[in-house]
Amino acid sequence: MKLKKTHPLLIASSALVLSLSANYACAFEDEDARRAILDLRSQLRQTQQNNADLTNKINTLQQQISQLRGSIETANHQLRLAQQSGEQAADSDVPPSPQVGDPNEQQSYDDALDLFRQGNYAQASTALNRFAQQYPNSPLAPSARFYEGSSRYANKDFNGSIQGLQAMVAAYPRDPKAADALLVIAGSQVELNNIAGAKTTLQRVVNEYPNTPAADTAKNRLELFR
Numbered sequence: 001m002k003l004k005k006t007h008p009l010l011i012a013s014s015a016l017v018l019s020l021s022a023n024y025a026c027a028f029e030d031e032d033a034r035r036a037i038l039d040l041r042s043q044l045r046q047t048q049q050n051n052a053d054l055t056n057k058i059n060t061l062q063q064q065i066s067q068l069r070g071s072i073e074t075a076n077h078q079l080r081l082a083q084q085s086g087e088q089a090a091d092s093d094v095p096p097s098p099q100v101g102d103p104n105e106q107q108s109y110d111d112a113l114d115l116f117r118q119g120n121y122a123q124a125s126t127a128l129n130r131f132a133q134q135y136p137n138s139p140l141a142p143s144a145r146f147y148e149g150s151s152r153y154a155n156k157d158f159n160g161s162i163q164g165l166q167a168m169v170a171a172y173p174r175d176p177k178a179a180d181a182l183l184v185i186a187g188s189q190v191e192l193n194n195i196a197g198a199k200t201t202l203q204r205v206v207n208e209y210p211n212t213p214a215a216d217t218a219k220n221r222l223e224l225f226r
Helices: 009-086 102-119 121-134 141-152 158-171 179-190 195-208 213-223
Strands: none
Touching: 102 121, 102 141, 121 141, 121 195, 141 158, 141 179, 158 179, 179 213, 195 213
């Protein structure tokens, strides 16, 4: 039995077909690889852009915090100057003490407030708290609570200031110092880096105490966050 000879042309054609198939498969693999590389590059660019946006937002927020702290420091400086010179400073100086009929009650309040005026904030907060507990129904109690919270703020007890002044505003929402108490709360929240809380508190001043100097101050401070 004779074996049939394979024609050389058939062999060459088969080799060419196999070679083309292999090249075609490689072309598909190369195209997939190129697509994967392009996708990765696109994702990398998007990640870099997101990181840049986040960095810009952080920098902007830090600038806003710095500006607001500067505003608070300026107000505190004006208060110290007013206390030293004895001059009246709008929205920052301590007004004359209200008068009540009980001389012991009056003396206790005046002594505590004098500590605040002198800058002895730790002693002032203790004395004012003692007065408010001893005379809870006194017409001077809201004022005592306000200056107690302000003393805690000045002494960098920001959490204590917030807690005390929030209780004061809740108990005496119509007191003339309630709006100013909210301003001090907002200042404490800024110091604790609670910017969202500070903005909410400042907006509350604007909404609940419109047409007051405190509302004007709150609006100005809200502008620092924009």
